[in-house]
Structure formats: C-alpha cells, structure tokens
Amino acid sequence: MLSFLNHLINGISLGSIYAIIALGYTMVYGIAKMLNFAHGDIIMVGAYVCFFAVSSFQLHPVVGLLLAIIVCTVLGTLIEKLAYKPLRQATSLAVLITAIGVSYFLQNAAQLLWTSNPKLFPDIFNGAAIKLFDGELIITVSTLVTIAACIVIMILLTAFIDKSKTGKAMRACSEDKGAAQLMGINVNRTISITFAIGSALAAVAGVLLCTTYPSLVPTTGSMPGIKAFTAAVFGGIGSVPGALLGGILLGIIEIMAGAYISTSLSNAIVFAVLILVLLIKPTGLLGKQIREKV
Amino acid sequence: MNYPFQKTKMVPVPSHSIIPERDLGKTPILECQHLGVDFGGLHAVNDLNLAIGRTEIAGLIGPNGAGKTTVFNLLTKVYQPTRGTILLDSVDTAGKTTMQINRMGIARTFQNIRLFSNMSVEDNVKVGLHNQERYSAAAGILRLPKYWKKEKAIHERAMELLSIFDMQDMANWKAGSLPYGAQRRLEIVRALATNPSLLLLDEPAAGMNPSETAELMKNIVKIRDLFQIAILLIEHDMNLVMNICEGICVLNFGEVIAKGTAEEIQGNPAVIEAYLGKKKEG
Amino acid sequence: MKKFFTSKMKKSNWLVYAGVILAFVVFQVMSGTGALSSTMEGQLVPVCAYVVMALSLNLTVGVLGELSLGHAGFMSIGAFTGAVTAAALEGAIPNSGLRLLVAMIMGALLAAVAGVLVGVPVLRLRGDYLAIVTLAFGEIIKSIITNLYIGMDSTGLHCSFLNLNFTMQDGKMLLNGPMGVTGIEKISTFLSGFLLIMVTLVIIFNLVNSRSGRAIMALRDNRIAAESVGINVTKYKLMGFVISASLAGAAGTLFALSQNTIMANKFDFNTSILVLVFVVLGGLGRMWGSIIAAATLTVLPELLREFSDYRMLVYAIVLILIMLATNNPTLKGWFARIFKRKGAEKE
Numbered sequence: 002m003l004s005f006l007n008h009l010i011n012g013i014s015l016g017s018i019y020a021i022i023a024l025g026y027t028m029v030y031g032i033a034k035m036l037n038f039a040h041g042d043i044i045m046v047g048a049y050v051c052f053f054a055v056s057s058f059q060l061h062p063v064v065g066l067l068l069a070i071i072v073c074t075v076l077g078t079l080i081e082k083l084a085y086k087p088l089r090q091a092t093s094l095a096v097l098i099t100a101i102g103v104s105y106f107l108q109n110a111a112q113l114l115w116t117s118n119p120k121l122f123p124d125i126f127n128g129a130a131i132k133l134f135d136g137e138l139i140i141t142v143s144t145l146v147t148i149a150a151c152i153v154i155m156i157l158l159t160a161f162i163d164k165s166k167t168g169k170a171m172r173a174c175s176e177d178k179g180a181a182q183l184m185g186i187n188v189n190r191t192i193s194i195t196f197a198i199g200s201a202l203a204a205v206a207g208v209l210l211c212t213t214y215p216s217l218v219p220t221t222g223s224m225p226g227i228k229a230f231t232a233a234v235f236g237g238i239g240s241v242p243g244a245l246l247g248g249i250l251l252g253i254i255e256i257m258a259g260a261y262i263s264t265s266l267s268n269a270i271v272f273a274v275l276i277l278v279l280l281i282k283p284t285g286l287l288g289k290q291i292r293e294k295v
Numbered sequence: 296m297n298y299p300f301q302k303t304k305m306v307p308v309p310s311h312s313i314i315p316e317r318d319l320g321k322t323p324i325l326e327c328q329h330l331g332v333d334f335g336g337l338h339a340v341n342d343l344n345l346a347i348g349r350t351e352i353a354g355l356i357g358p359n360g361a362g363k364t365t366v367f368n369l370l371t372k373v374y375q376p377t378r379g380t381i382l383l384d385s386v387d388t389a390g391k392t393t394m395q396i397n398r399m400g401i402a403r404t405f406q407n408i409r410l411f412s413n414m415s416v417e418d419n420v421k422v423g424l425h426n427q428e429r430y431s432a433a434a435g436i437l438r439l440p441k442y443w444k445k446e447k448a449i450h451e452r453a454m455e456l457l458s459i460f461d462m463q464d465m466a467n468w469k470a471g472s473l474p475y476g477a478q479r480r481l482e483i484v485r486a487l488a489t490n491p492s493l494l495l496l497d498e499p500a501a502g503m504n505p506s507e508t509a510e511l512m513k514n515i516v517k518i519r520d521l522f523q524i525a526i527l528l529i530e531h532d533m534n535l536v537m538n539i540c541e542g543i544c545v546l547n548f549g550e551v552i553a554k555g556t557a558e559e560i561q562g563n564p565a566v567i568e569a570y571l572g573k574k575k576e577g
Numbered sequence: 578m579k580k581f582f583t584s585k586m587k588k589s590n591w592l593v594y595a596g597v598i599l600a601f602v603v604f605q606v607m608s609g610t611g612a613l614s615s616t617m618e619g620q621l622v623p624v625c626a627y628v629v630m631a632l633s634l635n636l637t638v639g640v641l642g643e644l645s646l647g648h649a650g651f652m653s654i655g656a657f658t659g660a661v662t663a664a665a666l667e668g669a670i671p672n673s674g675l676r677l678l679v680a681m682i683m684g685a686l687l688a689a690v691a692g693v694l695v696g697v698p699v700l701r702l703r704g705d706y707l708a709i710v711t712l713a714f715g716e717i718i719k720s721i722i723t724n725l726y727i728g729m730d731s732t733g734l735h736c737s738f739l740n741l742n743f744t745m746q747d748g749k750m751l752l753n754g755p756m757g758v759t760g761i762e763k764i765s766t767f768l769s770g771f772l773l774i775m776v777t778l779v780i781i782f783n784l785v786n787s788r789s790g791r792a793i794m795a796l797r798d799n800r801i802a803a804e805s806v807g808i809n810v811t812k813y814k815l816m817g818f819v820i821s822a823s824l825a826g827a828a829g830t831l832f833a834l835s836q837n838t839i840m841a842n843k844f845d846f847n848t849s850i851l852v853l854v855f856v857v858l859g860g861l862g863r864m865w866g867s868i869i870a871a872a873t874l875t876v877l878p879e880l881l882r883e884f885s886d887y888r889m890l891v892y893a894i895v896l897i898l899i900m901l902a903t904n905n906p907t908l909k910g911w912f913a914r915i916f917k918r919k920g921a922e923k924e
C-alpha cells in the first residue's frame with residue numbers, strides 16, 4: 002500500500018514535469034497551429050545553463066534557474082524570429098520539418114559545445130527528504146518542489162491567459178488570426194510572446210527534470226519532449242487544463258507501468274493508453290469537438 | 296425573360312406535397328416525412344414533408360440561415376436526422392452513410408465548392424465514375440486486360456459527360472485552377488457521373504453573371520431531359536427558380552412556410568413576409 | 578500556362594524509371610571498376626532501402642495525405658521479420674537470392690498486417706491526431722521488439738516475451754531482445770535493392786493512375802466530396818496505408834540483410850523523421866523528388882566526413898535553409914528572380 006503511494010507521488014512528480022513541458026507545446030500549437038519539435042531541446046539547453054551556473058560558477062540554484070529562464074526565453078524568441086516567422090504562410094508540414102531542423106541543430110550544437118559525455122546534475126536539495134511511516138514513505142524535497150512549481154505555474158498561467166490583455170490577445174489569435182488582426186491585435190507579437198512563455202516554462206521543466214533524473218546529455222530533452230507532446234494530445238491539444246491533466250496522468254501511468262508491469266515496457270504502455278484514449282475520444286480528454294462545416 | 300420551358304400541371308400527393316402530373320403514375324423519387332434535426336436545443340429543420348416527382352425540377356428556397364443546406368446534408372446523411380424518415384424511391388434510408396446514399400441514387404454539389412482541386416478535370420469526373428465502371432486495385436497495379444478495357448470506357452464516359460458543358464478542352468486542366476463558373480459546372484458533371492436518380496444542386500448559380508446563369512438554366516433543363524432524373528436545387532436567384540422550378544418549397548427557420556408552383560409562391564403572403572419582413576399595420 | 582496542366586504525368590513516370598535504371602548502371606559500373614570508395618560501396622544497399630522508405634512514405638503523406646510519424650515502425654517489423662526469416666531458412670533455401678526474396682515477402686506481409694491493425698482504428702482520426710498515434714505506434718513496436726526473444730534449435734522455434742525463458746540444447750538465438758539480431762548474413766545486393774526500387778515505383782505509379790489511386794487522391798483533396806460521390810473512405814485510406822506499410826516492410830528487410838547487426842533502437846522516431854524529411858524536401862507526391870532527396874541525404878553525411886564533428890550541424894543548417902528558401906514567399910520570389918536572370922543571360 003505504501004509502495005503504491007510512493008509510486009503515485011513519484012508519478013505525480015514526473016507528471017508535473019510533463020505538464021509544464023506540455024503547456025509549452027499546447028500554447029504554441031493553440032496559437033501557431035504548429036508542432037514545435039524543438040521544444041524538447043530547449044529543455045536540454047535550460048538544464049545545461051543551470052548546470053554550468055551551479056557547478057562551474059558556484060552560483061545559487063535559484064540564480065541558475067533564473068539564468069536558464071533568461072537564456073531559454075531569448076533562445077526561443079530568436080528561433081521563432083529566424084526559423085518560424087518567415088514560414089507563417091507555409092504549410093504546417095514545412096514548419097514541422099523546419100522545427101525538426103532546429104531540433105537537430107540544437108542537439109548537435111550542444112554536442113559540440115558540451116560533448117556527449119553525461120554531466121551529473123548537482124543535487125540542489127542535498128537529497129533532503131521527508132520520511133513518513135518509519136521511512137516507509139519517502140518524499141524527496143525535489144518531488145515536492147516539482148509538484149509545487151507545477152501548481153504555481155498553472156495558477157499564474159491560467160490567470161494570465163484569462164485576465165491579462167496579452168492573454169486575451171492570445172486567446173483571440175488561437176480562435177481566428179484574421180479576425181484578431183482586424184481588431185487591432187498584433188498577431189506576430191502575440192505569437193512571439195507565446196514562444197517566449199513556452200521557452201521559459203521549458204527552462205523550468207529542464208531544471209526540474211534534472212533534479213529528478215540527474216544525468217544530462219544533449220539528447221536529454223527529446224524523449225521527455227515527445228512524451229510531453231503526447232501528454233498535450235492526451236489532454237486535448239490547445240487546452241491548458243488539458244495539458245495539466247494529460248501530463249499528470251501520463252506521469253502516473255508511466256511510473257505505475259514501470260513498477261507493476263515492466264520497466265522496459267513502460268513507454269509502450271504509455272503510448273498504448275494514448276492510442277486507446279484517442280480512439281474513444283478523438284480530440285483528447287478535454288479537447289473540443291469541432292463540427293466540420295459542409 | 297421567357298424560356299420555352301415546358302411547365303406541367305402540378306397535382307397533390309398524399310404527403311401534403313405536389314408533383315408534376317406526368318410523374319403521377321410512378322412513386323416519387325424522394326419523400327421526406329416529418330424530417331427534423333436538432334443542433335443542441337435548436338430545431339435546425341423541423342417537420343419537413345416533401346415529395347419530388349421522378350422527373351421534376353424542384354426548388355428549395357428561403358432566407359439565409361433557413362436550413363436549406365441542412366436539408367441537403369440530411370438527405371445525403373452528412374448529418375443524421377433526429378426525427379422523421381427519408382424514402383428514396385420508397386426505400387427507407389435510415390442508418391445509411393453518405394457513401395451508401397450516393398450509391399442509392401442521390402448526388403450533390405456543394406455551396407462552397409468542393410472539387411478535388413489537385414487533380415485534373417478529367418480525373419475529377421473519373422472519381423465520380425468510381426462505382427460505375429469497377430475493377431480491382433490489383434488489376435490496376437498489375438495492369439491486367441480488365442484495366443485497359445475499363446479505363447478506356449471510363450475515359451470515354453468522362454469526356455461524354457464533360458461535353459454537356461462543353462468542357463472537353465479543359466480535361467487536362469488542374470481542377471483548382473479553373474475559373475469559378477467552370478468549377479461549379481465541373482461539380483455538376485462529377486455528380487452526374489455517379490449516375491444519380493436525384494441530383495441536389497446547392498446554389499449552382501452563385502457567383503455567375505446573368506449570361507452564365509441563363510446558360511446554366513438551359514443546361515439544368517437539358518440534364519433533366521437527357522438523363523430523365525429529378526433535380527432539387529437551392530438558389531437565391533429568383534429568376535432561375537421561378538423559371539425552371541416546377542414545385543417550390545420555401546423554408547424559414549427550419550420550417551416549411553409554403554409549397555407550390557412559381558405563381559403560387561410569388562403571391563404567398565407568408566413568403567413575402569419571410570423575405571421582406573412584416574408590413575407595419577396602420 | 579504550363580502550371581495549369583496536370584497531364585503528361587505518364588511521360589514523367591517513364592523518365593523516373595529511366596533515371597533509376599541509368600543510376601543503377603552507372604553505380605554498378607563504378608563499383609565494378611573500383612571507382613567507389615569502400616564506404617560508398619557499403620552505402621549502396623542502405624541508400625536503396627531509404628529510397629524505398631521515402632517512396633512508401635510519400636504514398637502515405639503525398640498521395641493519401643496523412644502525416645505519419647512512425648513509418649520506421651513498419652521498417653522495423655520488416656527488418657526483424659526478414660532477418661529472422663532469412664536466418665531460419667538458411668538450411669532450407671540455400672540460394673541466397675531466393676532466400677532474400679522469401680524474407681522480403683515475409684517482411685512485407687507482416688508489415689502489412691501491422692498496417693491493417695494500426696490503420697483500422699487509427700485512420701478515423703484526423704490530421705495531427707493521426708500523426709501522434711503513428712508516432713506512438715512506432716515507439717510501441719520498438720519496445721515490443723526490444724523485449725522479444727526468438728531462438729531455433731532442432732526441436733523448432735522458441736519464443737518468449739520480456740524474459741528469456743527457454744533453453745536450447747543446440748541451435749542459435751535468432752532475435753535476442755535488446756541485443757537484436759546479430760551475425761546476419763549479408764544477402765542483400767545492390768541489384769536486389771535496385772529491383773525493389775523498380776517494383777515500388779511500378780506499384781505506386783500504377784496505383785496512382787488507376788481507379789483505386791484516384792479514389793485515394795480524392796480523399797486527400799476533399800474527404801466530404803469523395804464520400805458524396807460514393808467512395809468508401811475506410812477502404813481506400815486503409816488500402817493506401819497498408820500498401821505503404823508493406824513497402825516499408827520490404828525496405829526494412831533489404832536494409833537488415835545488408836547489416837551485420839540490427840537493433841530495435843535503430844528504427845526509432847528519429848528514423849521516421851529522417852524519412853519524412855526526405856519526402857518533404859523531395860516534394861509531396863513527387864516520386865522522383867523522394868528518390869533524389871533520399872539518395873543525396875543518405876550519402877551527404879558521408880560526404881561531409883571532412884567536417885567530422887560539424888557535419889550534423891551543417892546538415893541541420895542546410896535543412897532549415899532549404900525549408901526557408903522553398904517556403905518563404907519573399908525568398909522564393911528572390912530565388913526565382915535570380916534564376917530568371919540567369920536564364921535570360923543564357924539566351
């Protein structure tokens with residue numbers, strides 16, 4: 002029973018990371034209708050920045066996190082400006098391939114700069130943990146911080162999208178770009194802001210990911226990136242609560258499948274559940290069903 | 296404008312509709328009974344009763360948003376009806392899919408043109424002939440004798456159909472690059488290729504100039520005479536409707552407000568009110 | 578007016594056949610006279626396999642109009658089925674050409690079965706949702722094969738999943754879980770690769786110019802209109818998808834039997850993406866484009882050897898620049914003007 006609880010908490014923690022990454026995917030998809038495949042690699046860049054800040058320059062982890070956020074935001078905006086913005090009118094497939102190109106670029110640049118030898122991410126929390134039931138139930142601080150970060154981010158983001166002027170502009174753009182433009186919304190700027198927010202979230206996710214899974218390589222971001230994307234689709238792509246729900250569920254399923262069925266099959270089980278969900282509800286758990294106009 | 300279109304006497308049939316006298320001995324090609332569909336709480340179409348004779352040109356008119364295209368979508372099962380029955384040549388179409396409806400004999404065009412725009416004009420018609428001249432995928436890939444025989448027949452039939460609108464010369468054009476009027480005509484040819492007994496035309500004259508519309512009117516009558524089929528059309532061009540439609544059905548807010556011949560419709564106060572609004576009393 | 582016409586397609590098909598034959602003859606002669614470096618020599622069969630992969634994916638993406646991000650899954654099924662079949666039949670069919678053929682047919686068949694299993698439920702989904710499910714499928718295949726153990730001894734075939742739980746007195750492991758298949762006899766030849774490309778082209782071109790192919794393309798262009806003219810959506814989507822899957826399976830067998838060792842990780846998401854890049858760069862629905870893109874981009878990393886560490890970086894930059902140049906309206910017009918000027922000078 003306690004081990005189940007342990008797995009559940011670990012699952013929620015991993016799911017929180019997926020949810021934060023999925024938010025970036027879902028926001029960018031909702032507004033620019035593109036799958037930003039380079040998103041996972043921005044996570045990796047964020048993690049490296051924090052790693053060097055903390056271990057090479059002996060900075061405080063919070064400073065490292067802030068640095069990572071700044072670098073990733075700038076990087077995300079830059080990528081959007083250089084690679085995606087010129088393709089605003091192109092087919093979604095062309096943008097997808099470009100995003101893949103950016104992903105290759107980031108991975109290989111990271112490999113050149115930092116080699117493919119794994120870097121051991123410093124244990125920011127010194128392994129601190131809360132022990133309950135005579136140490137049967139261990140909750141590490143990093144787990145708690147991850148879950149808390151996810152909750153805070155969700156609340157802030159929801160408030161931002163619902164209340165702020167930019168948030169309203171973002172919602173308008175995701176509904177109808179043409180109409181939004183006619184209402185005086187700067188669509189290009191709104192898309193850039195969305196990318197910036199998504200990249201900042203990716204940086205946070207990158208740091209959190211590496212506190213739980215400390216081995217850092219240039220491809221660190223790709224698998225979590227794909228899974229977070231899966232989570233976004235799972236919850237209904239384009240929906241912010243959907244990203245949270247999808248992420249958490251995915252994390253729990255992955256940990257449970259690994260614990261009770263087989264570690265080497267946990268990915269397969271995650272994806273099989275995704276397929277099942279989409280077959281029953283083709284637009285994801287919280288996705289909107291759109292009736293095709295004839 | 297006067298066209299030498301033969302107009303027959305319209306006679307009533309049991310389902311509160313009228314059909315041309317010449318079609319009286321035969322069952323109507325289409326009979327809708329209490330047809331209705333709801334979107335959420337809204338009755339998009341409600342209690343529609345309609346019969347169409349086997350060689351009738353019928354019109355479905357009404358103000359914007361009256362539910363005309365929805366009726367077409369119900370007839371072709373793009374939407375499944377909430378209530379009522381549709382009898383096609385006395386056969387109930389309940390539970391059928393769009394594809395099956397086409398095979399049963401209803402073909403249609405679309406208000407917003409839906410051509411296979413990356414394919415050639417000829418190939419668009421050939422897709423329409425899909426269920427007319429059949430051979431297996433294996434025969435196609437292996438180029439068996441059946442392939443050559445059938446492809447020859449398909450090509451000849453496609454050209455023949457295109458010649459109705461004098462479009463043979465455009466056979467190799469990309470459908471998406473055709474002028475607007477030609478795209479509408481190609482949609483009609485493609486629908487005809489499926490060998491329907493009822494042809495549904497959704498605003499065939501939209502975006503056409505008066506001379507193109509006049510040409511279209513002649514061609515619609517020509518198609519009816521040539522193929523001996525029924526045609527139901529939605530149109531805002533009253534000149535076209537009043538000139539070629541024998542029975543006319545007027546919809547407003549999903550309900551039938553009038554049915555009858557052109558003369559009867561033109562004088563109907565409910566129709567005038569629906570189009571122009573209520574006259575202020577006093 | 579030229580762009581308005583879609584005819585003369587058949588003439589260009591013959592040009593593609595001729596081009597492929599010519600390329601084969603040239604490389605065969607170069608290989609015979611020793612003009613090819615040994616790395617290039619080793620690349621000949623994989624290039625053929627990737628060309629077939631690109632052609633088959635182009636059938637799904639360009640002709641059927643559905644985005645697949647898990648095409649490597651079908652390649653993987655073909656590769657492992659083919660490798661296991663070839664190894665199992667080593668005694669039964671001594672002729673290596675015939676054994677390759679049987680292995681390839683088995684690979685294609687099993688990939689086709691997988692195509693049906695995936696396609697029936699999945700093809701109801703639209704657009705990006707279909708793409709993500711194909712991605713998921715590719716990953717599932719990878720996990721399954723990683724956990725599969727097959728061995729053969731005098732008593733017959735042994736199979737187990739997750740753990741190796743059979744013991745054999747004599748005989749050998751055909752598929753050893755995460756270690757994959759080792760010690761493969763390389764029976765794929767450049768000639769067989771060339772023949773597979775030709776067969777693939779014949780299948781695709783003949784399909785496209787037939788009743789079924791027109792139905793598939795009609796679904797791509799406008800599903801609702803296609804249904805309204807009586808086309809069976811499920812049947813023709815599935816047909817396109819399954820043919821594409823089985824060709825990918827055959828390509829997988831060809832590839833596997835040109836390698837010493839194959840592991841399930843080789844056919845992951847990145848391989849699917851790599852093939853998709855070939856297809857998009859070559860042009861959707863343009864088969865010659867896929868051939869050239871697949872051949873060039875498979876060889877390019879080898880040619881970029883002198884850049885060693887930088888080669889993948891250069892590859893990425895080239896990819897982004899090509900996409901920008903071919904899809905940005907401003908840049909496109911700019912390039913068009915340059916080429917126009919060049920053309921004018923020639924005259």
